[in-house]
Amino acid sequence: MNAVVRDKRLVAQSFSRAAPTYDSVAGLQRSVADSLLARLPDATPEVVLDLGSGTGYASTSLRQRYPQALLLSLDLAEGMLGYARSRHSLTSHHHVCGDAEALPLADNSVDLIYSSLAIQWCEQPACLFAELRRVLKPGGWMLIATLGPGTLAELKQAWAQVDDDCHVNEFCPLSELRAAAAGLVSLDESIEQRVLEYDQLGELMHELKALGAHNVNPRQQQGLSGISRLRTLSRAYDGMRLDSGALPASYEVYYLAWMKDSA
Numbered sequence: 001m002n003a004v005v006r007d008k009r010l011v012a013q014s015f016s017r018a019a020p021t022y023d024s025v026a027g028l029q030r031s032v033a034d035s036l037l038a039r040l041p042d043a044t045p046e047v048v049l050d051l052g053s054g055t056g057y058a059s060t061s062l063r064q065r066y067p068q069a070l071l072l073s074l075d076l077a078e079g080m081l082g083y084a085r086s087r088h089s090l091t092s093h094h095h096v097c098g099d100a101e102a103l104p105l106a107d108n109s110v111d112l113i114y115s116s117l118a119i120q121w122c123e124q125p126a127c128l129f130a131e132l133r134r135v136l137k138p139g140g141w142m143l144i145a146t147l148g149p150g151t152l153a154e155l156k157q158a159w160a161q162v163d164d165d166c167h168v169n170e171f172c173p174l175s176e177l178r179a180a181a182a183g184l185v186s187l188d189e190s191i192e193q194r195v196l197e198y199d200q201l202g203e204l205m206h207e208l209k210a211l212g213a214h215n216v217n218p219r220q221q222q223g224l225s226g227i228s229r230l231r232t233l234s235r236a237y238d239g240m241r242l243d244s245g246a247l248p249a250s251y252e253v254y255y256l257a258w259m260k261d262s263a
Contacts, residue, residue, distance in 0.1 A: 016079025018212030045111030052118020056084030
């Protein structure tokens, strides 16, 4: 895992600013969320936590699936929560601003945690899963979709031809997540490779910014001037074009279903 520690305030600010544009470019995010929703268990939970709820895309589906449950939408970005509140008016639904690594929830208070493409922004997996175990009731489930280190591999390779700086967000490998989740019972794990295609590099960069998912790691500007750097980056990425002529952007997606032991 990358030793550089992200400033969570920057992460929150980035996603808050992106709230109005997020849904317009979040095709991959919606598709992954739908895949995770399809894995929901047949159960009657009393409390469901949508962890990293963003603009609230999953809220309606979670309410329809579990109409009797108290639904908690929790996100680090107040801007995302404000946007979600304006769009989703559901019964027994509360929006909570909070950090997944320090959840403002009581011990053994949640039956089901649903989290789609959110925990990759947490850099302390042991702390994260300790919190998830703490708030889950015995026998409670967590369904997680998150990104692996193979995500945006082409962009990383292209930047490596520009300088040695950290320009692309780094994410935990599955082995590290498993180690951090020791004590949880694994019900199902799968890995999916998705490749998006773009005509120009600028389209990918614009999309990442609109999602709030552009690089939030602190870094030092070095080497070539700004224009020269971008030209070098663009040439490097152009060398990766597919036979179709499109530029690829790979995403490594983990789907995890884990349970807290009922003992």
